[in-house]
Amino acid sequence: DARVTQTPRDKVTEMGQEVTMRCQPILGHNTVFWYRQTMMQGLELLAYFRNRAPLDDSGMPKDRFSAEMPDATLATLKIQPSEPRDSAVYFCASGLGVIDRGEAFFGQGTRLTVV
């Protein structure tokens, strides 16, 4: 069945290292969201793409985070250099068109631990 696939599921890295998280949206979906989830802040929107174009990345720390969609089947979120405060679960979600016209389907998440 159709699902959003995220890799890796878990990542432990040392402070200062580059981290790349990948997301394969559901085939045919044209919107992609990156969220970060922590106990303290809940679900935070980091970036939003529609038709592969970044429409909103205001929630993302620009100095170390970057998000791209090299093609319609792949979205990436990079952190360079990583810091302990980046430890969180990162979710990718995909959908069709404007959010109020259909649900956002979430992946299983990438649990990132920066030590």
Add this chain to the structure above:
Amino acid sequence: GENVEQHPSTLSVQEGDSAVIKCTYSDSASNYFPWYKQELGKGPQLIIDIRSNVGEKKDQRIAVTLNKTAKHFSLHITETQPEDSAVYFCAASPNYQLIWGAGTKLIIKP
């Protein structure tokens, strides 16, 4: 901007009883209100949603009500079962994105 408040943060109910989770929003432009369920180790999953032109929507044991005047909406789960144990999130959408509540941890006691 939009702000969504969700209560309670934790709710414990006896199996078979009903559970109610409430959310309030601030932006009258919000017109879409989904509810997501998140099980341990998984991503949130949509369980029900409602649009601003509807006051109530029901799907088996789950129902959502919306009061646009008061800017609040609620999730009702009847005849709760052990598999209902999870964290539930409400959200409001004034535009292309979802503004999330902080979540409610629902515990079903046997």
